[in-house]
Amino acid sequence: MKPAPFDYCAPESLDEALSRLGNSPGAKLLAGGQSLIPMLNFRLLSTDLLIDLTKISELRGIQPHGRSVRIGALTTHQDVETSPLIRERFPLIGEAMRHVAHLAIRNRGTVGGSLVHADPSAEWPLLAVLLNARLQVAGLGGQRLIEAQEFLVGALTSSLSDDEILVRIDFPALPRHTAWAFDEVALRAGDFALCAAAVTLSTGGSFLTGGPRITDARIALAGVADTAIRAPAAERMIRGQRYLTLELVDQAAVCARDAISPNADLHASADYRRHLCHVLVKRLLGEAARSSAAFAPSSAPVVEGK
């Protein structure tokens, strides 16, 4: 099908885009178009005016800021996947990009578009929630910063208001000694995940404080709720531990699984999604623990293989 008619403009500055948006109640913002254009094609949406943000260069790019990283909302998935800065500071984000749709869609789709679209199975909301990202949003009245968990309100719903534009996303630095793992299960490579999960484990402490411990543990899930979520109860079971045993990892994964109540759809039942959550969390905690010698005292079996 084809979209219903609309007018189009491509402002070159954020201020111009904000004033066009403020003056045109029926307008929609266009970024990569990889979620919006399918909806226009199928007439699930229509609009009077499409404001194309892709000519605004100030909204694009990946910059270091102290030890954290700022990603412009209009940066494409592909630019993130190949960024040396991301590879160095957030290899976890680079790894996750390989799972976002297909190359031709990654070439156009943007970080900001994905977060505003807020698909419950998408990778960017998962990463934002895991990494405690902050989203910088601009309106005619000024700018504000929103925590990822507050930004993501529900399925296909963000807390952005109609006259605001997402400008950039800040990813605060992880503690220095942090291990991570990411994986998802999808029907085919590039499909939206039935369940996606990511974990980070940070260690700190010295012999003075009784030896190294897991000072921070984070577990995030997508595809199993209205939006990407953390598994706080499971995280608490890991935090403060000296090392992980098979038993503890399994208990944490069970705890993460029992805290969710996923929807069933054409692709997977609720039970199957719960099962995937258990399997993924268990596997990823093991992977992260193994990749960091600090968690794996030679005497303790850390976790079985995949």
Place this chain on the structure above:
Amino acid sequence: MPFKKRIRVTVNGVRHERSVEPRLLLSDFLRHGLNLTGTHVGCEHGICGACTVLVDGRSVRACLTLAVQADNAGIRTIEGHGNAQSMSALQKTFKRCHGLQCGFCTPGFLATIEDMLNKYPLESEGRIRELLSGNLCRCTGYQNIVDAVLMARDERAQAEPVNRQVEKE
């Protein structure tokens, strides 16, 4: 029509200037505006890959791109690859490996593969299959397409031994 915009595009080396409605998809602009019907349309929501073309060297879905967004861009469609008399290197590997049957999916595959070959070392068959997963083929069962990519990769590696962006892993 109410809103028309003037665009300039270079398609397969030829410059065109047209007035288009903003809602016109790049796939329809190529097929109906320029009569380049080698770009195929399957699903119009990004799933099948049949409409994939190269815009400024990057593979994109022509069905998820507006013609107005291609203003000032350089586009390469299947018609720019070669023809029956003089085929591109990639077309020849498809022919040798029997990488097509009905040919409906082939223009999209060639655009995707061109971009893959430029961007990634394609170290394994698994990685090639992962990167081809955005293009659907109802005929070949994919094996011969994968073989064609392997052959094209090896031919290019011989032609330009170093100079490759090295992928992590």
